[in-house]
Amino acid sequence: MVKILILEDDETFGGLMAEQLMAEGHSADLFRSLSPALESLRTTTYDVVIADLLIKAQDRYQPEGGLTLIQKLKTLSFDRGRKIPVIAISGSIRNPGMERSLAIARRMGADAALAKPFQPDALSAVVRKVLTPKHRPMV
Numbered sequence: 001m002v003k004i005l006i007l008e009d010d011e012t013f014g015g016l017m018a019e020q021l022m023a024e025g026h027s028a029d030l031f032r033s034l035s036p037a038l039e040s041l042r043t044t045t046y047d048v049v050i051a052d053l054l055i056k057a058q059d060r061y062q063p064e065g066g067l068t069l070i071q072k073l074k075t076l077s078f079d080r081g082r083k084i085p086v087i088a089i090s091g092s093i094r095n096p097g098m099e100r101s102l103a104i105a106r107r108m109g110a111d112a113a114l115a116k117p118f119q120p121d122a123l124s125a126v127v128r129k130v131l132t133p134k135h136r137p138m139v
Contacts, residue, residue: 085130091116
């Protein structure tokens with residue numbers, strides 16, 4: 001069983017992703033903000049992280065979202081001796097000035113990127129892709 005952390009501010013969309021992944025035999029923990037997601041990463045071993053780049057709370061975008069999580073995962077992965085694969089997701093690429101946000105996430109270390117909305121089979125394929133042998137724990 002693959003353990004997946006999802007950072008997604010849209011509870012409905014995040015819930016649908018979690019349900020799909022659990023139906024495929026994975027375990028999925030959904031977080032709507034960065035702080036509890038980071039706390040869980042400190043205490044739980046995840047195999048994959050799915051991170052929405054922009055997190056909204058009270059109708060305002062928060063300064064800390066998926067890009068911050070990707071940056072913090074570099075240190076956490078180094079400390080644990082293994083890379084935690086990250087899938088960056090965003091619907092903001094349709095907003096002026098945000099067209100390159102997924103490309104920026106890739107340069108920061110995300111292993112894959114998906115523009116929202118995406119089909120369920122696209123998410124499944126990307127999860128399988130990031131779980132290739134190059135992402136297995138270092139020994």
